[in-house]
Amino acid sequence: MIAALPRKCILILLVLSVLASTGCHHRNQTGKDIGKVAQPTATAAQAPAVTPAAAEAPVPAEASYGPVADPLYHWNKFWFGFNHLFYSGLMRPIAVSYAFVVPKPVRSGLTNAYQNFIFPIRFLNALLQMDFKKASKEFGRFMLNSTLGIGGLVDVAKADPNLAPGNEDFGQTLGFYGIGDGIYIVWPFLGPSTLRDTVGMAGDAVANPLTWIFGPWSIGGEDNPWYWSYIIKGGDVFNNLPNRLEAYDSVVKPAVDPYTAVKDAYIQYRRNAISQ
Numbered sequence: 676m677i678a679a680l681p682r683k684c685i686l687i688l689l690v691l692s693v694l695a696s697t698g699c700h701h702r703n704q705t706g707k708d709i710g711k712v713a714q715p716t717a718t719a720a721q722a723p724a725v726t727p728a729a730a731e732a733p734v735p736a737e738a739s740y741g742p743v744a745d746p747l748y749h750w751n752k753f754w755f756g757f758n759h760l761f762y763s764g765l766m767r768p769i770a771v772s773y774a775f776v777v778p779k780p781v782r783s784g785l786t787n788a789y790q791n792f793i794f795p796i797r798f799l800n801a802l803l804q805m806d807f808k809k810a811s812k813e814f815g816r817f818m819l820n821s822t823l824g825i826g827g828l829v830d831v832a833k834a835d836p837n838l839a840p841g842n843e844d845f846g847q848t849l850g851f852y853g854i855g856d857g858i859y860i861v862w863p864f865l866g867p868s869t870l871r872d873t874v875g876m877a878g879d880a881v882a883n884p885l886t887w888i889f890g891p892w893s894i895g896g897e898d899n900p901w902y903w904s905y906i907i908k909g910g911d912v913f914n915n916l917p918n919r920l921e922a923y924d925s926v927v928k929p930a931v932d933p934y935t936a937v938k939d940a941y942i943q944y945r946r947n948a949i950s951q
Contacts, residue, residue: 740946743856743857743858743859743869743938743942744857744858744859745858745859745938746858747858747859747860747861750861751859751860751861751934752861752934754861754862754863755861755867755933755934755937757863758861758863758864758866759927759933761864762916762920762923763920763923766916766920767920770913770916770917770920771917773913773914773916773917774917782914782915782917784828784829785828785911785914786911786914786915787820787824787827787828787829787830788826788827788828789827789907789911789914790827790840791816791817791820791821791824791826791827791830792827792884792885793883793884793885794813794814794816794817795882795883795884796843796844796845796879796882796883797809797813797841797842797843797844798810798813798814798817799882800843800844800845800847800848800882801813801841801843803845803848803851804843804847804848804851809841809843812837812838812839812841813841813843815832815838816832816838816840819831819832819838820832842948844875844878844879845874845875845876845877845878845879845882846869846871846872846874846875846876846879846945847875847945847948847949848875848878849871849874849875850871850945850946850949851949854871855871856869856870856871856872856942856945856946857869857870857871858870859938859942860873867937867938867941868941869942869945872945883904883908885903885904885907885908886904888904889901889902889903889904890904923937926940
């Protein structure tokens with residue numbers, strides 16, 4: 676039994692799962708999304724069309740859209756290189772093998788189920804941004820996919836143009852209320868971020884149902900499966916790693932300065948997400 680594993684083994688599993696949870700955030704700031712920003716045609720396809728309903732949504736507070744300061748340049752450059760070697764070197768052959776063994780429909784189903792499970796993050800942030808149209812859309816997607824979509828394995832809601840998937844998070848909510856990017860930060864294994872988005876990750880963790888199911892406050896001893904939240908989150912990101920590496924390559928390979936290319940693409944993506 677996993678619960679019976681020695682403490683050292685559990686810690687190893689925890690570390691590996693956290694490593695696999697890069698670009699999250701969140702969530703939410705993934706290589707896949709950054710790749711879409713780097714490609715104009717993909718960005719246009721991703722951005723939802725402006726509709727009368729969207730026009731009625733509250734306009735976000737004006738945030739500072741000047742250059743993002745990079746006072747931790749040497750720290751950031753070091754961890755950028757480390758992350759690049761880890762994912763493009765160590766994890767790439769594993770991800771390629773995984774994609775070869777596991778069919779794409781299966782991987783898509785697992786991603787759909789996880790995204791359906793963490794719908795409270797998007798729903799709550801839509802409410803905090805006073806965008807009730809998006810909130811109702813997220814709730815409708817959740818109900819449809821949870822029932823007709825067999826617990827979210829099948830994204831049946833995407834057949835309706837009015838129920839396109841969203842990507843709201845607490846970093847965007849902070850930006851909506853006028854909080855600027857802050858400084859640029861590259862975290863080990865987690866990748867590019869800003870001070871604002873780093874704070875936002877804490878809010879996303881609070882809204883994530885996994886935190887409430889396997890929260891640290893429920894630890895009752897060695898047998899308590901508190902580590903499952905990390906394993907599940909890490910498993911979801913690993914499941915998407917083949918696609919994210921492909922998008923990451925589309926940004927890094929043609930770039931003269933990969934560090935600056937990833938930084939600019941990340942900041943552009945986050946600002947676009949806040950403005951929508």
